[in-house]
Amino acid sequence: MPEVTTHTRTVPVAGGALDLSWAATTDTGKRREVNQDALLAEYPLFVVADGMGGHLGGEIASASTVDRLRAVVESGAVSPKNIEKALARAVKDIVSHPETTDEGTGTTLTGLYLEASGDEPHWVTLNIGDSRVYLLRDDDIVQITTDHSVVQELIAAGRLSPEEAENHPYGNVITRAVGPSDSVKPDYLRLEVLDGDRFVICSDGLTKELTDFGIRHFLEANPDPARAVEAMMAAALENGGRDNITIVVLDVSRHAA
Template identity: 80%
Template sequence: MPEVSTESLAVPVPGGVLELSWAALTDTGRRREVNQDAMFASYPLFVVADGMGGHVGGEIASASTIERLRAVADSGHVSTKTIEKALARAVKDIASHPEATDDGTGTTVTGVFLDTTGDAPHWVTLNIGDSRVYLVRDGAIVQITTDHSVVQELVAAGRLSPEEAENHPYGNVITRAVGPSEGVTPDYVRLDVIEGDRFVICSDGLTKELTDYGIRHFLDENSDPADAAAAMLEAALENGGRDNITVIVLDVGRPATVAEDGSAADDDSTVDHGSSPAGE
């Protein structure tokens, strides 16, 4: 089991300070020889990429994509526009790599970033492929991202039930990825910042082994992000570990309002629980 610790940060936002804490883990699993997953978890961007296209190609695709996104985070200017520019550069990186020339070489990418450019901070999720972002709010777990997969299209068309989809032979076939084509615009969802929210960002190596209920169970049992991530990874390995497994747990603490004298005070106000596509 890889070692993991929780990182914390007090983030200045319009009108106050937001307390964030997170932990990230990745593991090869029990059946794969190499880990084609890659991740980046550092404020304000938390992302997971799951590579495909053979032993070398998948690693190159996911690593290239994460490195381009890391540069965006390091620049301090994370937005849908800068993310799309980074993904376009990653596509060129993958296509030009001598060991990743196969048309099937590519990667999923999914995650969340904090947008503080408006009057109030918002989370924005991004997604290409079938890695996922979950949100636990008010005791309920919701999959925020929608899988870009053949199976999800069949479910949406009413031709498969969610239960049938879990073991469908085309379960690994995705319909969008970074690499195989030039179309790399993610789906976005904008979310309000709510005290007590918990995000899980993960590759399908986790969701192949744990149900949504199982993910929520380990979050409920472990208040610390590192403990929750480790518990989920251990359970996924015990359930078979058929694929590489990557998980990021991100917790949103109580925002502290800033008084006129500059001191911080707890904010007992609530924020609307709605969500909408980014940019609306």
């Protein structure tokens, strides 16, 4: 596994500043030949995409989605409207490769961005599919995003318990994706910015191998984002590494002027 680096940035906000630090990595895992995951961790947008589709289809879907979103970051105008325009362009990219993609090709997209231009900064999470955003706050870890999956729908309907869901035969079946046959509008959620918050953005390759408790354990044992990412990746690989694994850890420190 290549060495992971922690990046930092100080963001002026009303009444003070935010010190952000983050690290990210991706790994093919032990059972897959190709890594169909992709990531973008460039302020103010931090996202993970988990591609699906035969041959090169999933790889094309996730890479196109991340490339289109990188252009939004470079434009300096990250917003839901511009994110959705980028995703629509990514879908056109996907269908422009008919030799390797079809209606079953697509990618998850999960992450968050910082909106710091107003009177009070806030995070906006975005989600399509079953990659996840977790938040560690006050020693509690919470899954912020809601999976778009058959299993999650069964849980929400009371027909399946979370424990039963872990080994359900439809565990990999998602109900929404960035792809030719789906809407490209993510679910959004606005979160306040608090000192000490730690976010984990990950593909399901991590959550197949680590429980929420395990993720919290490695965050608490590793204050530095790069070390936390490395520790979680090593544990996920040791536990089987059944899928591609992508992890972003993002820490927030807020202080007054």
